[in-house]
Amino acid sequence: MAQFDHQKLPAGQGGGATGAALVDKIRAWARELGFGAIGIADIHHPEAEQGLQAWLDAGYHGQMDYMAKHGMRRCRPAELVPGTRRVITARLDYWPGQDQMMDARGQLDDPQRAYVSRYALGRDYHKVLRQRLKKLAERIGQEVPHQWRVFTDSAPVAEVELATRSGLGWRGKHSLLLSREAGSYFFLGEIFTDLDLPLTDALSDHCGQCTACLDSCPTGAIVAPYQVDARRCISYLTIELHGAIPEALRPLIGNRVYGCDDCQLCCPWNRFAHPSAEEDFMPRHGLDAATLVELFGWSVETFAERMAGSPIYRIGHARWLRNLAVGLGNAATSESVVAALAARADHDDPLVREHVQWALAQHQA
Template structure:
């Protein structure tokens, strides 16, 4: 078997299946084990207990699929057209949803394409042991992608490519054939720390290290309990995920939009009023989010996230009754609704106090100027 030629064919087949880039690496991630253990020991995984439960399996692909000696790593771009980052984030009455989740759930799509790639290789070599993974198993996909030449690890811990930035999904196909491996890219972040300084909650605690407990993506997606009160105001109108560290990255300026229509913005999100989304019934949520990654957080967590955003929104007469209608539905949800109500009441009181001050000032001006000549 000419494995060099086979590797070239695999990359061509991968692109024909829709992947923008395909790389190949060995399975040695031993240099990442100590860093992974430090991250877990520091508690940076938060409530994601499976991170600690699987231990070093994440750094040992051969334990996930015995016989594995190579990993084929793939990249699929997801940046939707008309992403409207700035306009959406700057309007606190509208919900901000991480751009990767505006369309269909990527897991099944990429897994199916990886399975087709495995079948294609099997047709070529006769017998193949393979297994596809898409963010669905304890595997260090970013270090694998880095070793496979798909990019380098940015200071926000995401994989960066000089042509695509970081707006892409990753997937892996574990195989048991000795394919030639690719060379890693050189880290090109330099002295730039824009991602670290722009994080709303300071979750990037050191270069390449994210404390999930502070990360808005973790707080709105992975955490199903109570969002710490000190972090709620920093979430702003982000109700599912956060893109801030990617938005400021210089390498993302030239990223091309995805050619995959499944990742385009759903029509339901073209006008994403917080009040309107908060009024969805559970049946409406399940129907509107069918086929979406958002569906997995469930209706209560969806409402919890929007309640926080409504608390952060400017005062509006419609918000208070909208929040109050949801009270009594769930204990954890009530905690966030009560907080939001208090925040809205504070803003209403501030508007009232400001109006009173302005009225007093106007009276004072009239008293002072009363009787003075017009040209005084």
């Protein structure tokens, strides 16, 4: 079971601001560290438990067995880390800027290019955000002694629920957090603390009658407002799924080889997204302009070298090739596309071979 990190304060420190004054200071320290906003959430979420259980009962989690394994602990912070009284939620922007977002549509419209979700173009956000959260927790500890533990998509934590309850935004119909000031292009992180901080107010929903995200989903994964069937979601299919991508969904994936941004690209609130100042989140190794053929030619060694420190690294070379093979199968027929696929037709991994054979068949029809 996770435990708090115990922090020892330097001599002469501690016993500082409390209550609302402390929250104001936390906000200021968070801004200094580059966070877009912070909020304070309670640890009791019975309504979220009901929603999570219904989602699991519907089988919408697919092969993500860990979702069912941890069950309601995801909605009970004090069970995950005993002693927790409050959760400090934080938002860190990753939007690479207007030029990148304008080019995103250009990439999706060019079947020869590979589309990588904007959040994954740079370095792995887990390390960046975790270190920033630790610095914030330590700075709070210099003012008031506390026990804490930080998380960022790294444990059974209901991140969007906590962020919603703490006022960082509201849950959009695509199930992601939305902010009137920052859209949805940001990462979320949490500090579990034993400080009894005053709560920040939740926000009302501002999606109104808009259904842009439901209408734009290539595979129809947003089965109803606020409900996503992961088994149809391209992010799940290209990242979480370990086996074969269902054939019926392959043509719908297009050239999306790692994740999918369609439900965010169409969202009106992303007009207000903030460009990130984080150099680590900027595109690396030409991932924002690479062709499917180019990436499909990467060897195991090249993949390991160029994807080191990237969130893409964790899916491994075989699943990377699987995703690219689907993209190549959806690409316009050309000598270079067929030659690239033929070169992998006898690949050692049966998962890669099957997807390559499917892709080749698309160009023989």
